[in-house]
Amino acid sequence: MSQDEQRRMGLRERKKMRTRVAIQQHALRLFREQGYQETTVEQIAEAAEVSPSTFFRYFPTKEDVVLSDETDPEIIAAFHAQPPEVNVVRALRNAFATVFATLPKDEQEAMFERGRLIFTIPELRARFLDNLAQSIQMVAGAVAERTHRDSADFMVRTLAGALMGVGMSAGFMWMENPEMDLMAALDEAFSYIESGFPLTNRRNPPCEPASPST
Numbered sequence: 001m002s003q004d005e006q007r008r009m010g011l012r013e014r015k016k017m018r019t020r021v022a023i024q025q026h027a028l029r030l031f032r033e034q035g036y037q038e039t040t041v042e043q044i045a046e047a048a049e050v051s052p053s054t055f056f057r058y059f060p061t062k063e064d065v066v067l068s069d070e071t072d073p074e075i076i077a078a079f080h081a082q083p084p085e086v087n088v089v090r091a092l093r094n095a096f097a098t099v100f101a102t103l104p105k106d107e108q109e110a111m112f113e114r115g116r117l118i119f120t121i122p123e124l125r126a127r128f129l130d131n132l133a134q135s136i137q138m139v140a141g142a143v144a145e146r147t148h149r150d151s152a153d154f155m156v157r158t159l160a161g162a163l164m165g166v167g168m169s170a171g172f173m174w175m176e177n178p179e180m181d182l183m184a185a186l187d188e189a190f191s192y193i194e195s196g197f198p199l200t201n202r203r204n205p206p207c208e209p210a211s212p213s214t
Helices: 003-034 041-047 050-058 062-067 072-080 088-102 105-120 122-130 132-147 156-174 182-194
Strands: none
Touching: 003 041, 003 050, 003 062, 041 050, 041 062, 041 072, 062 105, 062 122, 072 088, 072 132, 088 132, 088 156, 088 182, 105 122, 105 156, 132 156, 132 182, 156 182
């Protein structure tokens, strides 16, 4: 492919990305203004100045306009960029922190808004849970590549499932406490895995050894 062809391809890809982002932004605005269920694909397409068929080329369903996350490839790339001596969980924590720190404020707000919709709209939550196996496989693939294991390795799949599980837990807690810092909660959740979940029984603490009699 010539340099001119590569340049044109780059322009086409950037145009596609702008269209995709515009559709998602208008969709989120309409969801805020009139509600998720009340907003139609036709209304989103009209607001974004595209046809409904163009909408469906970018997002197969209305749910996908909320569920699609453009930061996933960036997080995976940042994960792979971590030094090899960094353990898997710490590498993922660092990747999230790196990507989130570089996101413009409007993109951060859009990410949080999509998260609120996913955890509060029943059909979005159902789709999110339906996609969980695919998400675990994506994480398992990244972990497997970093650790030079097979993505079907039981330990790899278990760790990927645990990482997704604590992420969901942080998300549900965030919905119950909207004032909490979601990214800080997510980082803390990952730290529990990294530290081996040192959970103790608060009601019945372990007995301390008796002091020697004097």
